Each structure stands twice: as structure tokens, then as C-alpha cells.
Amino acid sequence: MACSPRCLEILTGDQVRDVHQTALRVLEEVGLWLPDRDVLEVFADAGARVDMDAQTVLIPPDLVEASLREVPSGFTWVARNPAHTLTIDGTGTWFMGPDSALNVIGLNEAPRRGTAADGVDICRLCDGLANVSGASAGVHPDETSDEALAAWVTKTMFPCSSKPVFAVSRSKAASTLVIRMAEAVSDVCDLPRGALPLMAVSNTVSPLYNTPGQLAGMLEYIRQGIPLLISPEVQAGATGPATLAGALAQATAEFLGHATLAQLVNPGIPLVYGCVSSALDMRTAILPYGAPEADLLCLATAQMARHYGIPSRGTGGSSDAHTLGMQAGAESLMSNLVCILAGVSIVAHGAGELQNTLAVSFEKTVVDDELIGMVRRLAGGIDVSSETLAFDVIREIGPRGHFLTEDHTVKHYRNEHFIPSLLVRDRYETWTAGGAKRMEERARDLAQHLLDTHEPLPLPRHVVTELDAIYASTRVAV
Secondary structure, eight states: OOTTTTTOOOOOHHHHHHHHHHHHHIIIOEEEOOHHHHHHHHHHHHHHHEEETTTTOOOHHHHHHHHHTOSSEEEEEEEGGGGGGGEEEEOEEEEEEOSSBBBOOOOTOOOEOOHHHHHHHHHHHHHHHOOOSSSOOBOOTTTTTTTTHHHHHHHHHHHOOSOEEEEOOHHHHHHHHHHHHHHHHHTSSOOOOOOOSSSEEOOOOOBBOOOOOHHHHHHHHHTTTTOOEOOOOEEETTOSSSSHHHHHHHHHEEEEEHHHHHHHTTTTOEEEOOOOOEOOOOTTTBOOOOHHHHHHHHHHHHHHHHHTTEEEEEEEESSSOSSSSSSHEEEEHHHHHHHHHHTTEEEEEEESHHHHHHHEHHHHHHHHHHHHHHHHHHHHHOOOSHHHHHHHHHHHHHHHHOTTOOOOHHHHHHHSSOOOOOOOSOOOHHHTTTTOOHHHHHHHHHHHHHHOOOOOOOOOHHHHHHHHHHHHHHHOOO
């Protein structure tokens, strides 16, 4: 996958090869602990060295390399509304909303535990924001068990947003229910033949293993051919080496091991190499997502993904701050800017999160949407052509004229200029006369307006009823 001239890269070609070779050595000499018999049998049948009793697998480099050659360079992430369908191939960057936070900071509220009703509101809010490209339920409600979370998220997102939907991997039964929901939705949508409006997410567990439930759930998605996003979450200094190069090599080994599994089970299944890694703060034992080390690992992961010719995922927009303020703005803008400059395809947690991903703020979701718009404009660069160089217009106006009423200005300013919804660009007197509202207050007003007025593209009533019935079955199935 070629890098755009605007992609920011921090590794040399030799360093990329060194990371790759180290990852291959880790897989061949150290291996992965994968406690699922079906998974181990897949590897054993392919010629890997498997210890069924220890539940470990050593994967030879040629098996990894052969599997990588099967991975497509991109895919289409189908949405139930074709207008929101995304092309995931490294040519564009798409920002997602908040994901699975425990707490909610509502409008004019202190932090509290999230509820299922909050999930509906967050999903509707993200559906109404121009720069958030995917559906998001945002929270892990108290009333929803860990086992039922995947099904709850899916049954919430489909009716409340017509943007692309992702599903998490928790168990075989949960993945089966999620697939049933996607099939129910696809039956009433104008989708490509055989396509489901779904992408699956499966994080590896560091160092070098995975859990039985997640492995079993991931296999269900792989067998169905649903695109799979694999994201190692290495904590440099805790669950991985303290050095960023070592953390990157370990994360790459974890990704490559799971990517090999996916291609052995279903050759040609689309994959995304994701990064949720950062460096553990040794003073607080917190994994900070606003840290520059997280941004460096995101940059390097995107570069490794391009080396393999596949799309990448980063983590942006999440702040370690407790409230919406300068720290939140700085960290969110920095990480989202890094993601788009790195050429990342999918940016998870791109909007709305505070408190180290533990809380989602309605106001911050709206602010981040504005910041993403700024980042998008920056990444769009400057279009240079005979039309945009505008020599004829400059000649016509000449010295001491103005361009305000020119057709050329009317034609181009909306596309060339970023027009903010929240940022203040008026005079101090105008701002004070309008109530001197701070960014947080303006964001609160806009969020309230969207919640009051935005209606997602509706699903037929019988489909919503079917989704609810499938979710209700989680009490027995999961």
C-alpha cells in the first residue's frame, strides 16, 4: 500500500524490516497462548508447532508471510444507508465516536454511570454529526452484562444510526446473535449481494495471548467473512517492553499471529491492523491515551500496516483529562491530527471521551466533531491548478481591488475555507453581546439541538422488533 505524499512516517525502511523480522522471531521462538482447541487445530493442520496441553503455538515465518499475501489491500465497510458506506483502503481517514465508556457526562451533569438510554442518545448524536463517520453507542450500561454487551451495542446502533456499525468479539454465542442482527437489517437494505452491514473488532491480549471467549467469537466473524479489525493493546513497561520499538515489535507479532489465523480459516478475509498501545505511566499505573508515546506507536503501526499493504486503525480523540478544557482539547486534537497525518484508515474513540476512556461527554463529542473538521481540512492540503491559482481573476482585479463579489470567490470559498460551527471568530463586543458563551456552552447548545431535532433514517418497525427479540435471547444464549 503506497503512502500518500502527505503521510507522516517516523521509521526508515530498514527499521520497518527490523520490526517485522523481530515479530516473526517472536512468533517462531516464543509463540502465542491461544486457549481454544479449534484455533489450535487450525494452526496444527497448517504446519505450525502446536502444544495442545500447554495451548501454545509456534508459527513459522513462511506461514505468516503466505497468509499476509492473502489479505486484500482494502474493502468496503457497508452501511445500511449507502450514502454512509466507507472505503477502507488507506486513501481516506474515518473517525468513529466514543466506545464502551463506563461513565457519562451529560448536558449540565456531573459524571455518573452510563445507562442504555444514554447509549441511544449518544448514537443519535453521532449520527447527526458531520465528521463522525460510524455509529457508536458510547457506553457500557450497568444493566448490560459483559456477556451481552456485543448484542446490546449492535441492537442499539442499527436503529439509532444509518452509519457503519462495528461489533465486538466476546463469545461464540454473542457473535452468532450479532450476525443474526446484521442479517435482519441487510434483508431490508439495498446492499451488495452477500454483504452484511458490519465490521468486527477483536483486540489481542498482551503479552502474546487471547481469551477463550474472544477467540471463539472472533472465529464466528471470520467464518462469516466479516471484515476484522485486530488491535493489540500493549502497555509499554507493563504488558510489553518499556522501549517503544520493543512494544511495536510485540504488537506486530500479536497482530500477525491473529492475521495468520484469520487467513487460514477464511483466505482473503479483509483485515485492519489496529493500535491501542501506549506507555504505562509508572507514577499512576494508568495507560494514558493522550501521551506522545501513544501517538508515536500509532504512527509506527500505520507505517507497518502500509508495509503489509493493508489498512490501519489508530486511537484518537480520547483525553486523560477529567473535564472538557484545555488539556482535553490539546490531547484530542493532537491524537486525531497524528492519525490523519499518518494515513490511518479508521480512528476509534475519535470523539467524546474523557478520563482515560472511562467517560463519554456529550459536549466533548460535539467539540471533537469540530476539531475533526479542522484536521480534515488540514489533511486536504492545497489544490493547485490553473483554476485555483486564479491568475485571470488576479489580473482582472489588479492592485487595490477586492475579491468579495467575484464569481470565483463564490464558487470556491465553501470548499477551500473551513467554516466552524463552534469556534468563535467574531469581535469581542459581538461575543459579549451574544452572552459571552464559552466553547463548552456552545457545544452544549448544539448537542441539545441535535438531540431535540435529529432523527436517524428509520428501520422498519418489524426489523427493530426482531433486533429486540434477538437481544432478549442473550439471557439464555450467552
